Amino acid sequence: MSKTVTLTIDNQSVTVQAGVTIWGAARKIGINIPTLCHHFDVKPYSGCRVCVVEVQGARALAAACSFPVTDGLVVFTNSPKVREARRLVVELLLANHPHDCFTCARNQNCELQALAQSLGIKEIRFPQSKPTWPLDETSPSLVRDPNKCILCGRCVRFCSDKQTCSVYTFANRGFSSTVTPAFGKGLSEVKCTLCGQCSVICPTGAITVKDDTAKVLEAINDPDKVVVVQTAPATRVGLGEIFGNAPGSIVTGQMVTALKRIGFDRVLDTNFTADLTIMEEATEFLKRLGANKHMPMITSCSPGWINFMEMYYPDLIQHHSTCKSPQQMFGALAKTYYAQKEGLDPAKIVSVSIMPCTAKKFECRRPEMKSSGYQDVDYVLTTRELGQLIQSFGLSFNDLPSSDYDPIMGCGTGAGTIFGNTGGVMEAALRTAYEVVTKETLPALEFETIRGLGGLREAEIDLKGTKIKVAIAHGLGNARKVMDELKAGNPRGWNFIEVMACPGGCISGGGQPISHDINYRSKRIAALYTDDRNLPLRKSHDNPEVQALCKEFLGGEYGGHKSHELLHTPLKGHEH
Amino acid sequence: MGSVSPSPAQEFDLTKLNPIYDAYKHVVNGALIPVLQAAQEAYGYLPEPVLEAIGEHLNVPISQIYGVVTFYAQFHLEPRGKHIIRTCQGTACHVRNASRILESLKNTLGVSPGGTTSDLQFTLETVACIGACSLAPVMMVDHDTHGRLKPDLVPKILDNYRN
Numbered sequence: 080m081s082k083t084v085t086l087t088i089d090n091q092s093v094t095v096q097a098g099v100t101i102w103g104a105a106r107k108i109g110i111n112i113p114t115l116c117h118h119f120d121v122k123p124y125s126g127c128r129v130c131v132v133e134v135q136g137a138r139a140l141a142a143a144c145s146f147p148v149t150d151g152l153v154v155f156t157n158s159p160k161v162r163e164a165r166r167l168v169v170e171l172l173l174a175n176h177p178h179d180c181f182t183c184a185r186n187q188n189c190e191l192q193a194l195a196q197s198l199g200i201k202e203i204r205f206p207q208s209k210p211t212w213p214l215d216e217t218s219p220s221l222v223r224d225p226n227k228c229i230l231c232g233r234c235v236r237f238c239s240d241k242q243t244c245s246v247y248t249f250a251n252r253g254f255s256s257t258v259t260p261a262f263g264k265g266l267s268e269v270k271c272t273l274c275g276q277c278s279v280i281c282p283t284g285a286i287t288v289k290d291d292t293a294k295v296l297e298a299i300n301d302p303d304k305v306v307v308v309q310t311a312p313a314t315r316v317g318l319g320e321i322f323g324n325a326p327g328s329i330v331t332g333q334m335v336t337a338l339k340r341i342g343f344d345r346v347l348d349t350n351f352t353a354d355l356t357i358m359e360e361a362t363e364f365l366k367r368l369g370a371n372k373h374m375p376m377i378t379s380c381s382p383g384w385i386n387f388m389e390m391y392y393p394d395l396i397q398h399h400s401t402c403k404s405p406q407q408m409f410g411a412l413a414k415t416y417y418a419q420k421e422g423l424d425p426a427k428i429v430s431v432s433i434m435p436c437t438a439k440k441f442e443c444r445r446p447e448m449k450s451s452g453y454q455d456v457d458y459v460l461t462t463r464e465l466g467q468l469i470q471s472f473g474l475s476f477n478d479l480p481s482s483d484y485d486p487i488m489g490c491g492t493g494a495g496t497i498f499g500n501t502g503g504v505m506e507a508a509l510r511t512a513y514e515v516v517t518k519e520t521l522p523a524l525e526f527e528t529i530r531g532l533g534g535l536r537e538a539e540i541d542l543k544g545t546k547i548k549v550a551i552a553h554g555l556g557n558a559r560k561v562m563d564e565l566k567a568g569n570p571r572g573w574n575f576i577e578v579m580a581c582p583g584g585c586i587s588g589g590g591q592p593i594s595h596d597i598n599y600r601s602k603r604i605a606a607l608y609t610d611d612r613n614l615p616l617r618k619s620h621d622n623p624e625v626q627a628l629c630k631e632f633l634g635g636e637y638g639g640h641k642s643h644e645l646l647h648t649p650l651k652g653h654e655h
Numbered sequence: 656m657g658s659v660s661p662s663p664a665q666e667f668d669l670t671k672l673n674p675i676y677d678a679y680k681h682v683v684n685g686a687l688i689p690v691l692q693a694a695q696e697a698y699g700y701l702p703e704p705v706l707e708a709i710g711e712h713l714n715v716p717i718s719q720i721y722g723v724v725t726f727y728a729q730f731h732l733e734p735r736g737k738h739i740i741r742t743c744q745g746t747a748c749h750v751r752n753a754s755r756i757l758e759s760l761k762n763t764l765g766v767s768p769g770g771t772t773s774d775l776q777f778t779l780e781t782v783a784c785i786g787a788c789s790l791a792p793v794m795m796v797d798h799d800t801h802g803r804l805k806p807d808l809v810p811k812i813l814d815n816y817r818n
């Protein structure tokens with residue numbers, strides 16, 4: 080379909096594909112029509128009327144975010160009538176909005192605030208009405224402040240259309256309209272997977288991440304504690320955006336320096352345990368494939384996905400790999416192996432992780448995540464919280480020199496780094512499985528067929544005679560499709576499935592920086608593949624620190640007794 | 656008397672829903688509202704377990720059902736009293752001390768507006784002008800209008816409805 084349409088916007092002629100909206104056409108000629116309820120990740124809803132424009136010949140103003148262009152349309156995006164209508168909409172929103180910007184988590188990163196600023200609103204001509212909804216702090220990961228909700232419905236649409244969890248709804252009418260889980264319940268009382276995507280798409284401070292920085296600072300300031308921090312793969316291609324860098328900037332070295340300056344005693348890398356996860360998971364996969372037990376096997380490193388499985392498909396849980404996530408493997412080793420090697424008292428270690436993920440805040444508190452004898456990971460900070468922490472330390476992030484991770488658990492390969500994007504765990508596992516099974520060196524490391532952003536991707540991989548069928552799903556809507564196929568008897572005969580709860584994978588997790596770049600996912604993914612290419616080692620089994628751990632601590636084998644004690648978890652449904 | 660909130664442990668006979676499902680099984684889209692109406696008829700209101708069951712049966716997310724139920728004034732999430740009291744808070748009534756009538760109702764019944772007494776006799780609601788301003792302050796009990804009210808008349812009027 081290549082029909083084009085020519086129209087006039089603010090006296091400029093523009094030609095676009097048929098089906099494009101006025102908003103899209105305007106962007107093409109550098110006119111940014113403001114929006115609130117519209118977002119590139121969800122279907123238009125046309126609820127807020129911030130995007131109104133004047134269409135010549137039409138009586139009412141049109142919502143540019145959903146109005147499809149037609150030939151010869153004449154549009155004005157900034158006439159006095161339009162400007163007044165927009166101002167009215169925003170003033171009404173502000174009249175019902177708490178004036179909390181100073182203390183709001185979204186201060187300076189809020190679309191409502193930015194809109195008020197860009198429309199030049201200097202006074203609000205309506206009386207302030209006091210909002211009165213209680214905060215919802217029941218979730219371990221998120222805080223909802225309905226008073227800051229502008230009823231844009233983005234969270235409603237994302238959670239139902241993309242994640243198929245349908246947690247939120249519009250409720251009530253008129254003055255008491257609100258967006259809420261059913262029966263006004265708290266997020267922890269409904270089937271919320273804690274993926275945190277709603278906190279990314281919310282334009283305001285109505286859904287934010289639970290802030291754990293104060294507890295981490297307290298540990299850092301306690302001279303008795305040794306604070307060990309790990310950084311997830313995706314954080315290195317996200318954090319930079321908070322400091323004005325383009326999406327896809329790789330800032331690993333500056334991040335390590337910043338963490339050291341803030342006062343973390345040891346700065347280590349989750350990529351190390353990503354590699355270890357591959358060794359454990361590939362071993363488990365080959366065993367299960369041979370024994371044809373609980374097949375197909377599904378990856379288990381995305382805690383939002385684990386929550387989804389437990390809430391929506393509890394009968395299929397035996398398909399999960401028993402491997403803990405890299406974060407939790409790291410935590411279990413930090414207070415055992417690492418403590419031993421470094422001569423530290425595990426009781427004095429405070430284990431912190433920097434994660435792109437909001438569900439990790441819940442994962443670290445699961446009762447089964449105490450295999451070191453302590454809570455394996457004490458605190459999780461999201462990439463956004465780290466950004467805030469760095470700012471509060473007055474560090475000029477972009478001017479920081481680069482540093483290396485500390486040894487013992489600080490080395491990661493390219494296979495570990497691509498754990499952060501959809502398809503990456505599968506590719507890392509295949510690099511290792513291939514070489515283990517065939518005892519030959521892989522001719523080409525890049526498994527191009529499983530890369531990309533297709534919602535559900537498949538490939539058949541030939542391990543020299545052993546053919547395996549793999550599938551990759553990202554976003555819980557796609558995960559649901561996979562689960563429904565398994566319920567229907569796995570007609571496509573998959574052997575190994577990778578699932579990540581967030582669309583795009585961890586690079587666009589619920590704790591990552593909020594981007595307004597429509598291509599931010601692919602840019603961050605490309606950055607992880609670049610990081611992979613630039614690393615000296617690119618296969619998990621080549622990681623010398625993982626090899627040392629295996630030899631010195633795991634009894635010389637993966638999937639052995641020690642591994643099962645520390646690195647695997649008896650998920651419900653697995654007999655042990 | 657205190658206000659009732661349906662206890663979650665309360666059991667509901669969900670088989671009462673089966674004939675309702677049957678009646679609407681040919682409606683491909685849009686069965687939700689008629690099913691909700693019929694369910695409310697059957698249970699007197701729409702308790703959470705009933706809504707959960709309907710959601711499961713029609714494959715509609717519970718959040719969406721909650722949205723519908725709270726949007727339409729005809730649906731009730733709480734049990735309703737046998738008698739519905741609507742006390743006017745409109746301008747004419749307001750200047751004639753409607754707020755004291757409301758106080759008296761609250762004290763007599765032990766519930767706030769929107770609430771239902773635990774013996775399920777009365778539900779208290781407020782309205783803005785019922786078109787009987789000349790009788791202000793006014794309240795309605797079911798279809799009866801009671802005008803020129805005084806706070807101390809309220810308990811007596813209500814007694815006439817008890818049985």
Ligand code: SF4
Nearest residue numbers: 179180183189283284
């Ligand atoms: S949501 Fe935005 S406008 Fe509202 S208080 Fe927070 S920063 Fe200010």
Ligand code: SF4
Nearest residue numbers: 238271272274275277
């Ligand atoms: S965290 Fe995820 S599942 Fe939970 S409400 Fe938000 S989008 Fe929905």
Ligand code: SF4
Nearest residue numbers: 228229231232234281
């Ligand atoms: S919570 Fe945020 S995303 Fe959801 S409707 Fe309110 S303002 Fe919009």
Ligand code: FES
Nearest residue numbers: 116125127128144
């Ligand atoms: S952005 Fe177009 S109506 Fe909200």
Ligand code: FES
Nearest residue numbers: 743745748784785
């Ligand atoms: S104001 Fe009460 S009846 Fe009109």
